[in-house]
Amino acid sequence: MVYVFWIISLLFLYYFLEKRKKNRINELINLIENMKKQNYKIPMKQDDFSILEDEIYKLFIEIVEAKETSTKNSEKQIEYLEDIAHQIKTPITSMLFSIENLEMDFPDNEDVEILKRQTLRLNSLSDILLKLSSLDANKDLMKKEEIRLDELVDYALDSLNLKRFTNVEIDKSLKGNSIYGDFYWLAEALINIFKNADNRPTCDKIVVSSYKNPLYTSLIIKDNGGGIKKENMKKIFKRFYKTPDSNGFGIGLAMAKTIVEKNNGEISVKNENDGASFEIKFYNVT
Structure with a gap:
């Protein structure tokens, strides 16, 4: 009888520990899912899983902070790109106006024609940069x-x-x-x-x-x-x-x-x- 009781006790202990382990694993999964939903509340339990729980929490917070930093840097770069494209528009417009005057004074000058072609190319590039910045900055830009x-x-x-x-x-x-x-x-x-x-x-x-x-x-x-x-x-x-x-x-x-x-x-x-x-x-x- 003693041996039977001892075996039953071991089986019960094994069942208890396995169930507890599965419950804690499910809690860890729920913790990750909640953090995905920006719910960063961490359970205050102290057991063998607590260290893993703390490390998951710290890692997730680091990933979120890195993502936010990356997003802010990307937004700044897009703003800088758009600002540069706008800034170069003014001198390009002035250059094209001056080239038109040169064309009137030197209608057959090949250098003036080359200058005009390259300035128009530069103007096209500034238009493209503005379009790219619009595409990169606006996720919901497109109409349906x-x-x-x-x-x-x-x-x-x-x-x-x-x-x-x-x-x-x-x-x-x-x-x-x-x-x-x-x-x-x-x-x-x-x-x-x-x-x-x-x-x-x-x-x-x-x-x-x-x-x-x-x-x-x-x-x-x-x-x-x-x-x-x-x-x-x-x-x-x-x-x-x-x-x-x-x-x-x-x-x-x-x-x-x-x-x-x-x-x-x-x-x-x-x-x-x-x-x-x-x-x-x-x-x-x-």
């Missing part, structure tokens, strides 16, 4: 409105000055498809994709088409500009990345990607036949 794809593409093309010999073919499929998003920001994204195609020396044709399935509505922009080199395929959407033959700033496609993603979409690219094919998928969620 119904957009017809044919109207969106027409608006983007009307805002561009494509090469004279570039032929743009718009498939009839665009007329029947609509998406939800911010019209003017998405037009900005398309403008950058069209520019990327038109800037390729051999590109003289751009084809725009669309299709829809239960999951998403797709917009496809194909060109015959020779395609993208394999080593550049994964880099072209990175900010400030430029291919050796590019005349841009390396911002357009990165900006297009950011805009599309902020409008509940995704963008991808592949080589097809004699050029590149960009596909934008807008998921059917309003």
Whole structure:
């Protein structure tokens, strides 16, 4: 009987300790979940788990503080970027005015033409920096409105000055498809994709088409500009990345990607036949 009682006591003790351990583990899980909800109240128990509890609490507080510091630094950088872009606008405007006067006095001077071209390029860069700062600073910047794809593409093309010999073919499929998003920001994204195609020396044709399935509505922009080199395929959407033959700033496609993603979409690219094919998928969620 003594042995039986001893075994039963051990089993009961084991059960008690296991149950206590599981309860404390659940309490630790609840502690982490509460801290995720910004409830930083820590239980005041003293047992074998207390040290682990204290360390979890300290680590979480350090992560929160580091995140807040990082967010503040990012916000300051965005403010500085926007301020710099605004500041350089004033001298650029003054320079363009002076260049117009020089053009009147020296209409055939090649140096004046070069100066004007570079100043306009600088002006474009300041506009791009302002747009980037707006995208980075505002998480809820995008509107949610119904957009017809044919109207969106027409608006983007009307805002561009494509090469004279570039032929743009718009498939009839665009007329029947609509998406939800911010019209003017998405037009900005398309403008950058069209520019990327038109800037390729051999590109003289751009084809725009669309299709829809239960999951998403797709917009496809194909060109015959020779395609993208394999080593550049994964880099072209990175900010400030430029291919050796590019005349841009390396911002357009990165900006297009950011805009599309902020409008509940995704963008991808592949080589097809004699050029590149960009596909934008807008998921059917309003």
